[in-house]
Amino acid sequence: MNVLIACHAGSGIGLGHLVRSLVVARNLHEAFNAEIAFFIQGPCINFQELKTYPHQFIDFSNDFFEIIKNNLARKEYQLIILDLFYDYIPENIDLILRELKQFDVKIIGIDSLKASKAVDLVFFPSFYIDEPIQKKCTAPLLFGWDCFLLNVKKSPEDWEPGKNILALTGGSDTTSLGQTLPKRLDELLPTESVLHWVSGPFSKPPCFSEICSISIQHHRRLQGLDDLMVKMNYAITVYGVSFFELLYYGIPTVVFSPYGEKDANELSAIFREEVAMVAKNSDDAVLKLKELMANDVLAKQLSQRSKLKLSVLGGKKFVQAVSDLLYEPRA
Structure with a gap:
């Protein structure tokens, strides 16, 4: 399975989108031995785990989605995962996503794109979502306490008071x-x-x-x-x-x-x-x-x-969602 992950990072945005995307990449690689590439719109960031994957930083002055589309024309992907900062989502995003889907890929939006009619799944890494937003979401929507994409690498311990x-x-x-x-x-x-x-x-x-x-x-x-x-x-x-x-x-x-x-x-x-x-x-x-x-x-x-x-983390649920999306027989 070839997967392209595109996200935003930088000043005013933070690292949350990138960190979540790395959690997704780690889980998909472990579950499917997926080949994963990153496109990150933002300044170069020295992030150790990112070095595990092919990645490219794209300046905000460039057309992010045009670069993604050109990459799809050169290489075959089965899945695109988008974890985008709201302020950088273009108004014509559905038109852009439909152009990407011409390359026979499935598209999952993480957090954002809840109002899009062109995504195949919205994975919302939170326990809460406003009911009006739920009603606007036309694609399948997953959220809950078991959907958090946390970059945690240790086990919790019993709490003790201290300073x-x-x-x-x-x-x-x-x-x-x-x-x-x-x-x-x-x-x-x-x-x-x-x-x-x-x-x-x-x-x-x-x-x-x-x-x-x-x-x-x-x-x-x-x-x-x-x-x-x-x-x-x-x-x-x-x-x-x-x-x-x-x-x-x-x-x-x-x-x-x-x-x-x-x-x-x-x-x-x-x-x-x-x-x-x-x-x-x-x-x-x-x-x-x-x-x-x-x-x-x-x-x-x-x-x-x-x-x-938070005894169950969202990586497992994301993997199951991808499996259902790509491999379940269609009715």
């Missing part, structure tokens, strides 16, 4: 939390706390106090977060893929969205599931983190619930 706190603001920190949040954490957390601040590859340098009350360790250019996450006792994070990785590892977490009402429905659902503490904003998140660190009973409950929810 290590992980702070994540996304690959780009588009709302510049790094300029204010470290100081706020330094002001309010217990003095024995050890804050592990992770700067994403497209983030500006954070602003730490000249004299800190707590210990701060600054982590940069990380290829993955697994080794760090499993050592943490608590976390504070923006809503995104890494939040669900924290849930998988059972790290008691405070989550918030710095993007206005964009994630309001999802965070309301997270609150109802009782797998994390949900904050209104970054200031509220610091207060809730302080509260969480003082409540071992609550922290342990969050850890146990979150691990249970």
